[in-house]
Structures are given as C-alpha cells and as structure tokens.
Amino acid sequence: MAESLEGLSTMLNDLNSVSQRIGLKMNMDKTKIMFNVHVTPMPVVVGSTKLEVVDEYVYLGQIVRLGKSNFDREVNRRIQLGWAAFGKLRHIFSSDIPQNLKTKLYNQCVLPVMTYGTETWSFTAGRMRKLKVAQRAMERAMLGVSLRDKLRNEDIRSRTRITDIAQRISKLKWQWAGHIAQRTDNRWGRKVLEWQPRTGRRSVGRPPTRWSDDLVRHAGSRWMQVAQDRALWHSLGEAYVQQWTCEGL
Template sequence: MAETLEELGEMLTDLNDASKQVGLKMNMDKTKVMSNEHVSSLPVTVGGVTIEVVDQYPYLGQVIRLGKSNFDKEVARRIQLGWAAFGKLRHIFTENIPQCLKTNVFNQCVLPVMTYGAETWCFTKGLIHKLRVAQRAMERAMLGVSLRDRIRNEEIRRRTKVTDIAKRISTLKWQWAGHVARRADDRWSRKVLEWRPRVGKRRVGRPPTRWSDDLRKVAGSRWMQMAGDRLGWRSLGEAYVQQWTTEG
C-alpha cells in the first residue's frame, strides 16, 4: 500500500530485488495494481514488466473492490459458491434428511462457504436479505418443498434446524471487531480502523456505509475502547446480533 503509484513502483522493485537474492521470483501475472479515484493512472513497471491495473481482484479468497457497493459482487460470489457446495452434497440433503439434520451437514459444509470473510463486510439490509433469500431457497430444496406450498419460513427453519446466516455473520464480525480493537501491536488491521483520509471532497449524496457504522450504532463512537472490557463487549454483542437477525 502506498500514497502514490511512483512510491508503489519503488516498493515493488525493492521486493522483486530482495526476492531474487533469496532465490524467489515474483509472479507478475498474479501481481495487480488497484487505485482509488484520487490517483492519476500511470503504468507501474517492475523488472521490465508493466503490472496490470484492475478494478477488482481476488485476494485470499475474497474479491477486493473500491467504491460504493464494494461488497455486492463478493456476496454474489459467496452465494454462488454456497450453491456449488450445496450441489455437491445434494444427494445427502435429499436422500437422508434425518441423518443430515442430526449431523448438521449444512452448518458444517455450506454455511462456512457462504460466510467466508464476512468479518470484513459492510453490512446493509440489502446484503443480509440476499444471503437470507439464498439460504431459504436451499432449505426448501432440502425439504423438497417450493414457494407454492406456502409453508412459513419459521416452520421450514424448525424442520431444517440450520443456523440463521444473519446470526452467523453478525456474530463473526462482532468477535473479529473486538479482537482487532484489543490488539496492541502495529498491524494493518488496527491501522486501517484508525485511518482518517483527508484527500478530496466528499461526494454529493448519502455517504457509503462504513465497516464500523453498525458497530457504532450499538457500542457508540468509543467502541474500540469498550472492546477492552471482554465481558461488556460480549454482552453488547447480543444486542448487535439481535439488530441484524430482526431487522435484516
């Protein structure tokens, strides 16, 4: 990460040189450059190779984007991967429902795929709704029912006994937020929470949802200090999870 493309080029060149000294080689095909709107577009060259400039790219299994609605594509991708995992296990879900419910296959094999990286998402009602719609469709497929059967969601959930996806991702995010806030080292995860950019003017209209907005709604503006009290933070977490399981 750098403030200018020139600085970024120098950092990558240094990394490339240091890698060669220990017998390693950078994969230029997998190395990408992404910048925000405040940076002028200039080519970044490392070892005679011009690095590709992209609007998004997968990093550690998650699609990284900048700007508004930057998690929409990642959520859509998570839903798609969830259906792929569900499809591989469809014969278990449809042919042996009692055993499937007893071993909680859905919670162990499908839900983790759909919620991977959820700790970093900016939650909105629309995002939660998309995930819940996909989960309910999978639950109906497990039971062999359709919307035309007019069975209430509460009854379907009682039969499948799967964990509400809104509850799972809100729990994960709250736990991760507390973990990061309590860190006393100099890692990036803590730095980005305290970073306050001052470049350019704010766009006209409603500002995009920030990662900590829903945390502040429950714990207040001093939520990072409050996270130091583990018991108090755990208690507030119940209200945070309730916020998304009822309103989402």
C-alpha cells in the same frame, strides 16, 4: 502500496530482484495494479513484464476495489459460491440420510463459504436480507419443497435446524470488533479502524455505510471503550446478534 508510480515501480522491482536472489519467482500473471483517483494510470514494468491494470480483483478471498463500495458485489459473489458448494453436495442433501447429518454437513461445508471474512463487511439490512433469502432457498432445496408449498420460514427452520446466516455473521463481526478494540500491541487492525481519509469534499448523495455504523447504533460512539469491559461487551453482543437474526424474518 505507494503514493507514486515511481515508488511502486521501485518497490516491485526490488522485490523481484531479491526474490530471484534466494530462488523465488514472482507470479506476474497474478500480480495486478490498481490506481485510485489521485494517480494518472501509466504502465508499470517489472523485469520485462508489463503488469495488468485492473479495476478490481479478488484478494484473500474478497473483492477489492478502490474508491467504490465492493460489498454488494461481494454479497452476490458469496451467494454464487455458496450455491456452488451446495451443488457439489446436492446428491447428499436430497438423499434419505437423517436430517441432522445434512444439517451438520451444511454448517461445515456451505455456511463457511458464504460467511468467510464477513466480519470485515459493512452491513445493511438489504445485504443481510439477500443472504437470508439465499439460505432459505437452500433449505427448501434440502427439504424438497418449493415456494408453492407455502411453508412458513419458521417451520422450515424447525426441520432443517441449520445455523442462521445472519446469526453467524453478526456474531463473527461482534467478536472481531471486540478483539480489535481490546488489542494493545499496536498492530494494523486498530490503526486501520481509526484511520481518517484525506480531507476533501465528499461525493453527492447519501454517504456509504461504514463498517462501524451498526456497532455505533448498538453500543454508542464510544464502542471501542465499551469493548474494554469484556462482560459488558459480551452481554451487548447477545442483543446485537439477536437483532440481526430477527431482521426480515
């Protein structure tokens, strides 16, 4: 990250030079450039390679975009990845093996794909509902039933006994929030949470949902101070998880 093209070009070329000196090589095909609205896009050359300029890319398993919310697209992407993982195991899910084995396989192989890194997402009821709908569809496919069978969601869940995706996501986020708030090592996690963006006029319309909005609604604006009491944070977390789990049922 740099505040100017000159600084960015210098950093990348220094990295490339030092890497080659110790026998490493940058992968220029995987090295991309993104600009925000404060920079006029211009070519960036490392060695003899002109780096590609992109609007978004997948980094550490998640879509990264500048100046725009990427969570709606990331939710859709995770649903696609979840179905891909489910499809690879469909022959097992549709077999006659005991349901408890199918449940264990789903929880270990499909659910982690759909929930990886979700503790860093800003969640709305709509985004969570999309994931829950996808999970319900997978459960019906696992049982060999369709919407025309008009089975209640509770009945389906009582048969599959898989972990509710909203429960898993909200639990991961609450635990991560407490972990970050309780840190005293001055690492980046807490600094990023407390970071205030540049001043200026915000865009027209409803402000985007922030990562901490649902935490503030549940634990108050001083939630980071509340999190210092581990017992209290744990008890609040149970209600927080239950709220997200029951949403939209």
